[in-house]
Amino acid sequence: MPDNGSRFDCKIALITGGSSGMGLATARRLLDEGAQVVITGRDRARLDAAVKELDGGDRVLAVAGDAAKIEDLDALVAAVEQRFGRLDVVFANAGIGAFQAFTDVTETEYHRVLDINFKSVFFTIQKALPLLTDNSAIVINASFALHRGSPGAALYSATKAAVHNLARTLAAELAPRGIRVNSVSPGYTSTPAFHAEASPEIQAAAAASTLAARVGSAEEVAGAVAFLASAEAAYINAQDLLIDGGMTTATPTHQV
Template sequence: MSANGSRFDGKIALITGGSSGMGLATARRLLDEGASVVVTGRDKARLDAAVEQLNAGDRVLAVPGDAANIADLELLADAIADRFGHLDVVFANAGIGAFQAFADVTEAEYHRVLDINFKSVFFTIQKTLPLLADNASIVINASFALHRGSPGAALYSATKAAVHNLARTLASELSPRGIRVNSVSPGYTATPAFFAEASPEIQASVTVGVPAARLGTSEDVAAAVAFLASAEASYITAQDLLVDGGLITATSAAQI
């Protein structure tokens, strides 16, 4: 358990894409700090395995479903209402990496990536909004990619810029209820998705540009999400928190 072990006592948190990586680490962190958590994922077998790893009994509710499917999100909201009655935290984490030359992006790929990376975030928040308590917190998983242009990342980066702007807009719209909305932007992070999507050459080379001289971990991101979702961040809203080892805002000594 963390040093802040009681920050989420009695709180209910939803984490989409919670079966691995940053989502699973965040579920574990919030459980350690006293929350009950709802985790979602498209693959029921992986979701069941995640619940077994979390080993938190009736403090975990696993709801299989596609975060980009409106009907699945409505079922999710119903399940949360039936089990817990409300939400205090939403971590809209579901998303994918998608990298290819701008000229090669097809209409089908455009819709696939926007559905998973933007539509899922937009409608996860919309469909669970009636369950959110006043003074709740929403955190959206964005990416360092929204802060700079990179070849082969036009579609991916655009979706991440979109979800951060959504965070800023909702921070304004939901402020009368005291609901805070922020995003986190992880840098290169050692997740199953990173190792599946990045070539061995990229995996070996990316830390050269990171002042912290290492890949981030899912636990690094979970700590940032937990902070933003907690009362300690009560005066922080409409912000993007880079969790990137200095990648965007500093120069690595290895590059000098």
């Protein structure tokens, strides 16, 4: 990891979906750079394992709950307020992949995916806002999928486009307080969820689709989130940062 000193000394960061993957990597990155971190997750056992892995002592607060449930978000905010009294960074990361043909999407699935991928982001930020200090930073986890159309991804891509636009809209609305809001759009990333859901053939094809000839790492996404949340990005607002190895905007030589 590059030596960035202590960019987050005395900062309090909230990371939803922080028990694994990109959320856990971001928690580790911010913790290493001086922050006190709050992580959330629905599975208490996985959350406890994440806390043990982070090994941050009393600089880590884990709150079990579903980011798509308002009562759980209220409990989360109350716990953060009691422990720390404020927030300086929010990484709205909780989300799921959901891929099926457009004609196969049921109303039940529609509500499930929107609740997790959009409602959770919307209300996490709304509920956290009273604790956010002026000149703080919000980063939303979107996806490269919002930048291109792919078969079987209508519902998923729509939710990611929604949070991307939410970032831009909130950036304008919260600008008077100096609160910056940006999003990151990871490409294929090596996480437990990716390896559980993608076959070896899909994983190989994903790697071949990038200029780097590999999928990204959760730590690389965490580095981008840390940058956008830091004072180094003070003049970056209402932007989306693609972290996809060039997959979305360029074609590898072997595919030409």
